[in-house]
Amino acid sequence: MDEYLRRGGFMRGNLPFLVNEFKERLNKVKESMRRENLDALLVNAPEDLYYLTGYHSMGYAFLGWQTLIISLKEDPIMVTRNLEQLSFRQQSWTDKLLGYKDHEDPIEYTVKVLLELGLENGRIGVPKKSWFMSTYHWEQISNSLPSVEWVDGSNIVAGIRIVKSEAEISYIRHSAQLLQKGLLAGVEEAKEGCSENDLAAAALHTMIKEGSEVPGTLPLIGAGQRSALGHSSWEGFKAGRGDVIFYEIGACVRRYHAAIMRTISIGEPSDFVKRLEEGSRSAINAAIDVIKPGVTSGDVDRACRQTVKKLGLGDYFHHRAGYSIGIGFTSWLDGPSLKEGDDTPLKAGMVFHVVPFLTDFKVSVAISETVLVTDQGAEKLTNVEQKIFVKD
Numbered sequence: 001m002d003e004y005l006r007r008g009g010f011m012r013g014n015l016p017f018l019v020n021e022f023k024e025r026l027n028k029v030k031e032s033m034r035r036e037n038l039d040a041l042l043v044n045a046p047e048d049l050y051y052l053t054g055y056h057s058m059g060y061a062f063l064g065w066q067t068l069i070i071s072l073k074e075d076p077i078m079v080t081r082n083l084e085q086l087s088f089r090q091q092s093w094t095d096k097l098l099g100y101k102d103h104e105d106p107i108e109y110t111v112k113v114l115l116e117l118g119l120e121n122g123r124i125g126v127p128k129k130s131w132f133m134s135t136y137h138w139e140q141i142s143n144s145l146p147s148v149e150w151v152d153g154s155n156i157v158a159g160i161r162i163v164k165s166e167a168e169i170s171y172i173r174h175s176a177q178l179l180q181k182g183l184l185a186g187v188e189e190a191k192e193g194c195s196e197n198d199l200a201a202a203a204l205h206t207m208i209k210e211g212s213e214v215p216g217t218l219p220l221i222g223a224g225q226r227s228a229l230g231h232s233s234w235e236g237f238k239a240g241r242g243d244v245i246f247y248e249i250g251a252c253v254r255r256y257h258a259a260i261m262r263t264i265s266i267g268e269p270s271d272f273v274k275r276l277e278e279g280s281r282s283a284i285n286a287a288i289d290v291i292k293p294g295v296t297s298g299d300v301d302r303a304c305r306q307t308v309k310k311l312g313l314g315d316y317f318h319h320r321a322g323y324s325i326g327i328g329f330t331s332w333l334d335g336p337s338l339k340e341g342d343d344t345p346l347k348a349g350m351v352f353h354v355v356p357f358l359t360d361f362k363v364s365v366a367i368s369e370t371v372l373v374t375d376q377g378a379e380k381l382t383n384v385e386q387k388i389f390v391k392d
Contacts, residue, residue, distance in 0.1 A: 015054050016254040017167050019093045025052055025160065030072055032156045039122035040114065041153050043068040044132045046329040048157040050255055052076070053092040057084055058214070060329055065106035065137060071117050079109050107140045120145060125153020131330065162324050162335040163349040169372060171256035172326065172351055175212070176370055176381040178251035179258055182207035183384055186219075186249070190264045190391045192241050196221040196234035203249050212251040216328025217259075220248040227263075227364045230357070241267045244388075246364045250325075250332050257325055257332035259353045260382045261368035264389045273388070276358045276365035279313040281386050283356035284367050287321060287338075291352075291371060291378035297342035304356050305340070313358060322354035325370060348375045 015022075029052065033041055043049060044067040046060040052068060053076070060066070066080040075096050078088055082099040089095050098113060100106045114124070126141075127133050129152070142150055164172070185206035186199040200219045207215075222232040223239040227246035239245055243266045250259035265273065286307040287300050301321040308317045324335030336344055338352060350373040357366040367386050372379040 015091075015093055016171070017054070017165075021165060021167065022052065022054065022093050026070070026076065028160045029070060029157060032160070033070070033072060033125065036125065036151065036153070036156070037123060038125045038151060038153065040069060040071040040117065040119050041125040041156060042110070042127060043070060043157055044127055045130045045157075046132070047161070047255075047327040047334065048127075050329075051157060051161055051327060053078070053088075053094055055088045055092045056255060056329070057087050058329075059084060060132070065110075066132075067110055069110065069113050069117075071119070074117060077113050079106060079113060081106070107137060107144065110141060111144045114145060114148075119148065121147045123149040123151060125151045125156060127154045128152045129154035158335055161327065163347050164326060164351055165349070168256060168326065169349070169351070171253045172258050172370065172372075173381055174253040175251040175256055176258035176383070178207050178210050178212045178253065179249055179260055180382065180384050181210055182212070182249055182251060183247070183260060183262060186221075186247060187262075187264060187389045187391070190239065190245060190266065190389070192266050192392070193238055195236050195238045196223050196226075196245075197236050199245070199247065200234040207249075207251045211253065213253065213255065215250045215252040216257060216330060216332040217250060220246070222246045222364070225362060228359050228361050230359070230364070239266045242270070244269065244273055244363050244365065246366065248366070248368070252328065252332075255327050255329065257328050257334075258370040258381055259325060259332055259368070260370065260384060261355060261357065261366040262384060262389065263365045263367070264391060266391055268390060269388055272360075273363060273365055275311070275313065276316065276363075277367070277388050279308045279311045279316070280356045280358050280365055280367045282311060283307045283317075283321075284354055284369055284386070287354045287356070288369065288371055288378045288380060291346060291373055293346055293348050293373060293375065295346050297336065297338045297344045297346070298340060300338045300346070300352075300354070301340050301342070304354070308356065308358065316358040316360055317356065318359065319357065321356065322352045322368075325351055325353040346373050348373055351381070
């Protein structure tokens with residue numbers, strides 16, 4: 001164990017947060033459960049499991065079923081695949097665990113725990129919006145406990161997660177430092193004839209060497225007309241003279257992310273690309289200027305959108321202005337969006353990736369930033385020059 005810790009591993013005794021912080025999070029969840037009159041809550045998103053226990057496994061994609069059962073009167077109980085027991089016991093601050101073998105039915109184990117807790121007639125929250133609650137699992141568990149009142153508990157943990165602690169913010173700051181090095185390594189690699197793979201390899205190599213874990217989203221890179229695809233990954237396409245390269249990367253420290261978008265031009269960009277760059281740059285800074293506690297999500301989106309419209313580029317802004325960023329396994333999105341008409345008030349400790357991505361569906365340009373809401377306003381955590389990087 002000591003040798004593992006010297007090597008930087010995430011074994012027990014090397015938790016990402018103090019045990020008291022985990023317990024405070026759990027207490028907040030239970031407070032929310034009491035307000036919702038819930039007797040228990042099932043939690044199964046890997047982000048929520050990590051947030052509440054410290055447990056993390058890249059096996060989330062093929063585990064089939066894992067859930068943390070939280071009741072008001074007992075310590076949380078984890079139901080997971082038998083193979084994951086060691087990971088949970090060594091990564092989590094709590095060790096109440098039930099492991100099922102691959103030939104056994106995990107829902108039967110979950111139902112068994114709920115019955116032992118006397119919840120056969122209880123009011124139980126379930127993560128109906130979770131990617132990890134399949135229709136099959138939902139039908140199986142609800143049919144097994146027909147007298148339970150099932151309530152959508154999808155937003156209970158997510159609603160608490162959106163405001164970050166100082167420790168969480170420190171990990172996001174570190175991620176921002178790593179992604180900047182990765183971004184610039186990719187820019188350095190860019191030249192006529194380079195492939196999208198060249199940029200991805202340079203960025204990932206640098207970030208991983210510097211300490212990044214596997215990011216929830218791998219680099220999104222599109223050259224030429226592929227820049228307009230929005231969420232394209234590298235596919236070996238080679239950049240020619242006059243091409244724009246859309247470039248979005250994020251780094252990860254202790255599963256916490258920061259992300260950034262920038263644009264590269266092979267040779268002098270066209271006047272239209274320059275206009276899009278001005279629009280995106282102006283919009284991101286308008287958003288940063290308006291962000292502060294009490295301002296709504298819709299207010300931030302409006303600041304972005306109106307700025308773009310004033311520059312005559314409104315037809316090229318097709319989506320939300322941003323989203324909460326933080327813990328990630330399946331992506332780095334970590335909560336609600338900054339979008340039109342949303343009256344959610346911002347609070348100090350929230351972190352957003354603000355993304356004024358402009359496109360005519362032939363070429364795209366974006367300047368984004370990871371931004372922390374503070375008591376004084378907004379703090380930009382990413383620190384790369386806001387410009388098109390022109391490469392010969």
